[in-house]
Amino acid sequence: MSIPLAASAPVIDPSPASGVFNLLWVVIALPALGAALILLLGNRRTSGFAHLLGCATVLGSFVISLVLFVTLLGRDESDRQVGQVVYNWVDAGSFHAPFGLLYDQLSALFLLLITGVGSLIHIYSVGYMEHDARRARFFGYLNLFVAAMLTLVLGDNYLVLFLGWEGVGLASYLLIGFWQHKPSAAVAAKKAFVVNRVGDIGMALGTMLFFATFGTVSFAGISAAADRADDLTMTFLGLLLLLAACGKSAQVPLQSWLLDAMEGPTPVSALIHAATMVTAGVYLVVRSNFVFDHTELAQTAVVVVGAVTLLWGAIIGCAKDDIKKALAGSTMSQIGYMMLAAGLGPAGYAFAIFHLLTHGFFKANLFLGAGSVMHAMDDDVDMRHYGALSKAVPVTFLTFAIGYLAIIGIPPFAGFWSKDKIIEAAFGDNLVVGLATLVGAGITAFYMSRVMLMTYFGRKRWEEGVHPHESPKVMTIPLMVLAALSALGGLLIFGDWIVDWLAPVVGPEPELHLGVPTIVLTLVVLVVVLVGVAVAWLTVGRHEVPRTAPAKVSFATRAARADLYGDAFNEGVLMRPGDRFVEGLVVFDDRGVDAFVDGTASSFRGMSGTFRRLQTGYVRSYALSLLGGAVLVVLALLAVNIA
């Protein structure tokens, strides 16, 4: 084991799996098997048991993850990285990439999040999707997603990671478009796929550049050799990985797909587009800390992307009347926080992951709560048709409220601890960045209070014939568990546990330099949050909420409703010129290429027809051509050599 230099990132150096860690591959294999069974047997044949099988495989993986985690806790700190090679995947020339798994402190946390929250959402889906004829297929896709996501976080090299990366992209595409009979869902799925492709190019190019630079794609090999690579290469690598992260995590400028992705069933929005998949970009940046620690430029880019996105998403969240889209804007914004923290280097890695975990709890909680409300309101998503639901769906209301308190950062709920840490770290880095996070916290408080007020308080604005009712137990119990996690998730930070736990992977946290005591900053943040809540009360809570969205609104509201013109930008700058370009290419292809090819072909045919006539069938003319040829050959020989 090489001893890392003081300034550089820790080297990944796993020990071979032994004992219970030999079960590592089973964590992926279980949901993969479930997906294979359900999808290969088909919807009809598995409709009787697919939901049970789907839940069982993920629960099985969760139990194994828990056992592994406890075992890892019991190990010595220097012995907490475990590697397992499942089989030799690619072995071509100098390119070797085993299907290798890496279980360390970082992937351990992800395993618990994915399988834990995943189990809860699977169980919730049993109730939510009960009346859907294609429920079995839905569980097949969900299992496929879980297997792919586990591959993503367990891979010990960038190629396996890429496999999982593409796998979750596929599952996301399939699930966004699950109700494919709706054109909006089909279009949203395609949009997500296409935008993700842009990010995937970054991932693919990054993987290739890793191989070209280091001769390997394994985390262990690259982290060991990272000190020897030149800064420019590292910057390129960092920017490529950032591009990949932007696509998967819906960060500006590749943010546009996430709001549309809400067309998928709500459990999908909770699991994939809130708690797990969209955080893969954060995982990628944190996992690649050995790259980003060598390139200040790429780190700055990550911070800028994170800061812009956290404000971008928050502003969009303020203007949305669709409850899921408001939450989606919030997801974008919260991932912006994580991304920003990840860009701060060792000062922020641990907090990025901490916020990722707590966000996974409370955002899944909020989404499932929103799903429960929709369930009660006959799948209506417009908050202007809600109101006064706190009595009608009391369990949902209470759990949603806990999630609400968590996300806006009221102590002692989970979000307070994690967001506060990020804001502190941001101020420690740069005043502007710090202010962005602070303002973001205020806006978060505003739009979440708005959601809360419009949904549960005020007067009934229900559509006719809607009779809200509380959801069945199979849906409310997962809500309660997630609410408990949202409330207690902050415990992870006590005694700096998560910071110390992750230090061997991401490096120790440097000392924080703030001009003021941290308690002052915390109080300022709390005040800003309360101001946000108050503004929401003044603008939304006190007034009657119109049943239709007012048309005469300020420019800012119009912009936020239009997703800050992200789609308009893409259309104007990329799509229309792209269309023009393709039209031009078609014209060129028709008139230029085809004409050339057809012309060549017909000229050959014409020549063939002409020269054919030389083949007269008369032996005398053949003999003449023979003679002519002979004379030519001899003359040519003589001419070339004598002249």
Place this chain on the structure above:
Amino acid sequence: MTSAVTLAAEFSKPDVEYSLISPLLIVFGVACLGVLVEAFVARERRYLAQVVLGLVGVIGALVATIMVAANLAPQGDTAGRGEIAVEGAIAVDGPTVFLWGTILVLSLISVLLFAERHLEGGITAFAGQAAALPGTTAEREASTRGLEHTEVFPLMMFSIGGMLLFPAANDLITMFVALEILSLPLYLLCGLARRRRLLSQEAALKYFMLGAFSSGFFLYGIALTYGYAGSMNFGDIAEAITGRIGGQVLLLAGIGLIAVGLLFKVGAAPFHAWTPDVYQGAPTAVTAFMAACTKVAAFGALLRLFYVGFGAARWDWTPMIWVVAILTMLVGCLLAITQTDIKRMLAYSSIAHAGFILTGFVGLHQVDSFAGTQLSSVQAVLFYLVTYGFMTIGAFAVVTVVRDGSGETTHLARWAGLGKTSPLLAGVFAFFLLGMAGIPLTSGFTGKWAVFTSAVSGGAWPLVVVAVLLSVVAAFFYVRVIVLMFFSEPVGDGPTVTMPSVMTTVTITVGFAATVVLGVFPGPVLDLAANAGQFIR
């Protein structure tokens, strides 16, 4: 008396290495036996006797070739192995035994094709009574009596013998004799078709006249070269050229005229005119045999003469071969586009292949000065000949089984929709066509790759550019047939595929298998070609 004594003193008994040339002797011996069979065996038993004799002869020669190959001794300190036999007349070296093996294997499956009796209803595809004029009572009588010419087998054996001698000949006279031995029986065989006899006889006559004409050029070239070098022997000619004794014009004219004779045999432009007419008119079995084996033998002879005898004048004749190669590929690919007869199309295709082989011919001469990974042109050409031979025999064998009431249906339009009525056969034929087009995973691709690699390392890249471009043109007319077979509706009362006997089936199967195996695992045969090494002097 004095003169007799002087003569006796000058004449020494020639020293003949019988074991070294045993394959030749076996084939010629079998051919003579075949003549005796015709004379002494009853008519009804001749067919069986001749087929068995032919197969035994070819297999025996093949075994003898393997024995000779196993015992080739390294020659001095050169890269070549083997020795000059029969007083300098025959060179038995690595390339010789490789070519012998190739010719004999191809001949073996050709014999099976000759012996096919199933397709014509229990009789061979050769004329019942060649002497009877077409359309006369005598001819009708011959067919009703079920006559058949079993002389085709001894004729074929003589031709095979000539083909074996041709690339082994080490002096100009032996080469000329071999040329005639291989050609004369072929002229006869071309005229022996049972169906469409006029076309067949016309083909034979054309082939004979033009062949005689080109032999004249060849002989005159020999005379001029002898005038220059004072010897017929390749080794002596090479020394004379190295010494640069005077009379360049004699030498160059000699090279040119001899080249005409050989290029005529391989069917290179502008000496190709006979090929389509003869390939079309000859009985298809003969076309298959002649297209594959003659080309192998003639290219072998071309390689030996120009590398050993005229090797020192390499820079004098290379430009001429460049021009001929380009012209040949151009003519072959261009004219094949508008052909409507499958046999004529395959004939032009074989002209194009001759051009591709000539591309390899001017490639890297000696591999020694480079890393061992490169292919010399000898290896590349030898390998290409193997791939070409199997594809060609296989393709023509397929043509023999696609028939209607009046015999083989060779008009392309009648092949439309064959893929729907006989998918297996059409699939096999499509595979041969893809092979000839040089699509990867077929032997045609590996062969093309070999000659082009050798040509590029020899600095002939402009030639390779032309060759690759023309390969694209060639792909058109091959794929056109595939499209016709699989994507057109069958014509009414179209041809039916007659089930052949096991013999033609074996021929097609062997051709197909070779095309697949040499495309997927070319290694062993490439190694064999590499082991053949260089020509010896």
